[in-house]
Amino acid sequence: MYLGIDVHKRYAQVAVMDEAGELVEEVRVENANLDDFAQRYAGAEAALEATSNYYHMALSS
Template sequence: MFIRIDIHKRYSQIAVLNKNGEIVEEVRVESVNLDYSAQQYAGSKAALEATSNYYHIHDTLSECSIENG
């Protein structure tokens, strides 16, 4: 699975894609709940936009064994 994360100040939009690049799930979560959402996608690869707070999100994804690319 691959996940794409669009980061906003108060929420993040997550799209989960299969190996063919088809969206299989889309969720919008409050940024404070991103840790919980990341645990659901452990072992996936993630792409996220570079923002001023991406370091925290990168660390959260890494703790859940999500490879950032």
């Protein structure tokens, strides 16, 4: 699975794609709830838009 994340001040727009490039889910998530959402896709690779709102995200390997 792959996540594309566009972070805004209060929410993030997230697109989830499978290995074949098919859109699985597209959702708007409040930044406060990103951890809960990410748990659903644990192990997926993520791409984050380069933005000044990076402080909403904490990435770990």
